[in-house]
Amino acid sequence: MKAITSxxxxxxxxxxxxxxxLCTAAQAQTDPLPSWxxxxxxxxxxxxxxxxxxxxxATFVPEPERVATFDxxxxxxxxxxxxxxxxxxxxxxxxxxxxxxxxxxTPPFSTVLEILKGDHAAIAKLTMYDLEELVAATSTGMSVExxxxxxxxxxxxxxxxxxxxxxxxxTYLPMQELLKYLRASGYKTYIxxxxxxxxxxxxxxxxxxxPPEQVVGTAGGTQYGYGKDxxxxxxxxxxxxxxxxxxxxxxxxxxxxxxRPVLAAGNSTGDRQMLEYTNAGSGAxxxxxxLHDDAEREYAYGPAQGLPDTKVGTFTQALYDEAQKQGxxxxxMKNDWKRIFAFEQ
Amino acid sequence: MKAITSxxxxxxxxxxxxxxxLCTAAQAQTDPLPSWxxxxxxxxxxxxxxxxxxxxxATFVPEPERVATFDxxxxxxxxxxxxxxxxxxxxxxxxxxxxxxxxxxTPPFSTVLEILKGDHAAIAKLTMYDLEELVAATSTGMSVExxxxxxxxxxxxxxxxxxxxxxxxxTYLPMQELLKYLRASGYKTYIxxxxxxxxxxxxxxxxxxxPPEQVVGTAGGTQYGYGKDxxxxxxxxxxxxxxxxxxxxxxxxxxxxxxRPVLAAGNSTGDRQMLEYTNAGSGAxxxxxxLHDDAEREYAYGPAQGLPDTKVGTFTQALYDEAQKQGxxxxxMKNDWKRIFAFEQ
Numbered sequence: 001m002k003a004i005t006s007x008x009x010x011x012x013x014x015x016x017x018x019x020x021x022l023c024t025a026a027q028a029q030t031d032p033l034p035s036w037x038x039x040x041x042x043x044x045x046x047x048x049x050x051x052x053x054x055x056x057x058a059t060f061v062p063e064p065e066r067v068a069t070f071d072x073x074x075x076x077x078x079x080x081x082x083x084x085x086x087x088x089x090x091x092x093x094x095x096x097x098x099x100x101x102x103x104x105x106t107p108p109f110s111t112v113l114e115i116l117k118g119d120h121a122a123i124a125k126l127t128m129y130d131l132e133e134l135v136a137a138t139s140t141g142m143s144v145e146x147x148x149x150x151x152x153x154x155x156x157x158x159x160x161x162x163x164x165x166x167x168x169x170x171t172y173l174p175m176q177e178l179l180k181y182l183r184a185s186g187y188k189t190y191i192x193x194x195x196x197x198x199x200x201x202x203x204x205x206x207x208x209x210x211p212p213e214q215v216v217g218t219a220g221g222t223q224y225g226y227g228k229d230x231x232x233x234x235x236x237x238x239x240x241x242x243x244x245x246x247x248x249x250x251x252x253x254x255x256x257x258x259x260r261p262v263l264a265a266g267n268s269t270g271d272r273q274m275l276e277y278t279n280a281g282s283g284a285x286x287x288x289x290x291l292h293d294d295a296e297r298e299y300a301y302g303p304a305q306g307l308p309d310t311k312v313g314t315f316t317q318a319l320y321d322e323a324q325k326q327g328x329x330x331x332x333m334k335n336d337w338k339r340i341f342a343f344e345q
Numbered sequence: 346m347k348a349i350t351s352x353x354x355x356x357x358x359x360x361x362x363x364x365x366x367l368c369t370a371a372q373a374q375t376d377p378l379p380s381w382x383x384x385x386x387x388x389x390x391x392x393x394x395x396x397x398x399x400x401x402x403a404t405f406v407p408e409p410e411r412v413a414t415f416d417x418x419x420x421x422x423x424x425x426x427x428x429x430x431x432x433x434x435x436x437x438x439x440x441x442x443x444x445x446x447x448x449x450x451t452p453p454f455s456t457v458l459e460i461l462k463g464d465h466a467a468i469a470k471l472t473m474y475d476l477e478e479l480v481a482a483t484s485t486g487m488s489v490e491x492x493x494x495x496x497x498x499x500x501x502x503x504x505x506x507x508x509x510x511x512x513x514x515x516t517y518l519p520m521q522e523l524l525k526y527l528r529a530s531g532y533k534t535y536i537x538x539x540x541x542x543x544x545x546x547x548x549x550x551x552x553x554x555x556p557p558e559q560v561v562g563t564a565g566g567t568q569y570g571y572g573k574d575x576x577x578x579x580x581x582x583x584x585x586x587x588x589x590x591x592x593x594x595x596x597x598x599x600x601x602x603x604x605r606p607v608l609a610a611g612n613s614t615g616d617r618q619m620l621e622y623t624n625a626g627s628g629a630x631x632x633x634x635x636l637h638d639d640a641e642r643e644y645a646y647g648p649a650q651g652l653p654d655t656k657v658g659t660f661t662q663a664l665y666d667e668a669q670k671q672g673x674x675x676x677x678m679k680n681d682w683k684r685i686f687a688f689e690q
Contacts, residue, residue: 215603224618277569
């Protein structure tokens with residue numbers, strides 16, 4: 001059976017010339033990155049993949065070592081005007097207040113109720129400490145299965161205010177193509193996100209084809225215990241195990257993957273160390289950073305290159321300068337992406 | 346090309362009867378578990394794999410969810426009279442003392458020097474706290490690459506005193522067969538070890554075919570920083586992130602894998618929670634526990650079933666009773682394993 005399916009046997013059956021013609025035609029037809037404009041970003045990706053997958057070259061990387069890591073918010077999907085998981089946390093507050101009415105008058109829960117009533121400016125009142133308290137109140141103290149069920153339900157119902165679509169449809173088509181291209185080239189694709197690992201794992205497989213075990217994120221502890229029926233289960237605890245931002249990204253990559261990425265992509269200062277760490281490896285490496293410079297089709301923010309400043313996915317001029325100096329690819333949404341969303345015409 | 350390689354096209358070329366005969370013969374020839382004696386343990390494994398991989402049945406498990414987790418010490422390889430990693434730590438002490446001579450007279454380093462001189466009874470003087478101090482001194486404060494290099498060098502040179510072989514050859518052949526059988530059946534195989542994650546990752550791929558990202562173990566933190574050349578690197582820190590023993594095993598499985606195992610195997614009280622957690626899942630599940638009852642070919646210890654007591658890989662009678670009650674498979678090394686090591690005749 002092995003002989004029949006081999007290239008040489010097929011060639012004998014079909015005639016070698018006919019087979020080679022077929023293969024060449026098939027290759028020419030399939031651009032793996034059709035939503036990318038021709039340019040240095042696209043070219044850099046194809047060159048990296050070719051360099052690392054061509055046997056017999058000095059830059060060849062054996063398949064088990066082909067690791068590609070992607071930040072999520074702002075790199076694989078929209079994260080403006082606010083991170084999707086923060087929206088989940090905020091929109092989970094009314095149910096929490098219903099169960100514990102005294103919270104209605106207690107900040108930061110009372111502040112969230114104001115925001116949800118339409119006072120969007122009130123969001124600026126929330127500090128990091130408030131957010132941590134809100135995450136602890138809405139996303140811990142329950143079994144991992146209950147959390148998964150609630151997050152899944154919210155994701156099915158919630159809509160982004162601008163596009164009126166589920167958040168899970170706001171992924172960038174060029175990045176989806178890149179994930180598929182890398183996997184087809186023997187790469188294992190990972191999400192390495194500052195977002196909550198348990199939250200992203202709920203949808204990563206259906207949305208990106210990335211299974212839960214390939215999601216590295218900010219992670220809290222769990223506590224093993226037994227239910228009334230004697231069955232064991234894990235409870236989500238408000239205890240931080242890994243803050244997967246900044247230096248936490250390479251540290252999290254070592255903890256969860258144990259190999260240095262060959263390719264990494266991010267979009268903000270929180271990704272800097274992951275991009276540095278990737279780029280510092282020997283052999284062919286590619287670090288990429290997405291610049292949100294398309295106010296019309298998505299959003300424009302930096303403040304690199306004179307773009308408006310933001311607190312959500314900050315891309316400073318210093319980071320832009322480092323990208324230039326280190327030879328990272330800056331992906332311009334405006335110039336490098338032909339299409340941004342799958343739902344666009 | 347797709348049509349040519351398909352079953353029906355092959356069948357047309359070869360003639361359906363001839364092809365089916367070939368397939369049946371191939372199947373009959375290949376027992377995936379030749380080192381297992383026929384009996385309930387082997388039968389239970391084959392039944393679990395058949396149940397979870399037969400499409401259209403209620404027990405079918407889609408491929409991405411086929412997770413199998415294995416303890417390492419005493420489950421996949423020999424861990425007597427002492428864990429291999431402890432041997433690594435002890436045997437790393439002389440080089441440490443050479444670099445820092447004042448340690449020669451400081452316990453626990455001085456105690457280790459006595460042990461290495463042949464005073465094996467002195468090993469009983471080492472407390473858990475001593476071991477932690479020794480691990481911190483020999484396995485942290487260096488870059489992850491330096492640690493990997495040193496561990497790899499030791500593993501190549503060190504010999505087990507009984508078999509006079511590298512520790513990496515002391516893996517159980519029946520378990521190696523089981524790992525391969527599971528992978529051939531679409532399972533992702535993981536090590537979930539109380540041992541050090543970074544240590545096991547050094548050899549897991551060559552020894553078990555399990556890549557570093559599928560090793561969950563007791564893990565310390567790392568610290569991201571920059572060398573004199575400006576290049577970033579990770580330093581191993583003496584800070585415990587995950588104690589992957591007891592309840593830490595299901596907690597570690599959630600952190601690193603995010604799915605409940607379909608099959609789990611262990612050999613000691615430190616594996617109890619992983620086996621319970623696996624068994625408590627819905628559908629077909631299999632929890633297995635190795636009983637070391639073969640003093641002649643390997644070792645005999647429990648103290649379950651009246652076997653000698655041990656501090657290294659304790660298997661209590663209470664654990665044995667729980668295995669019976671919960672329907673876990675107890676693997677008797679003596680009765681279930683035809684061959685234990687690949688190097689045996």
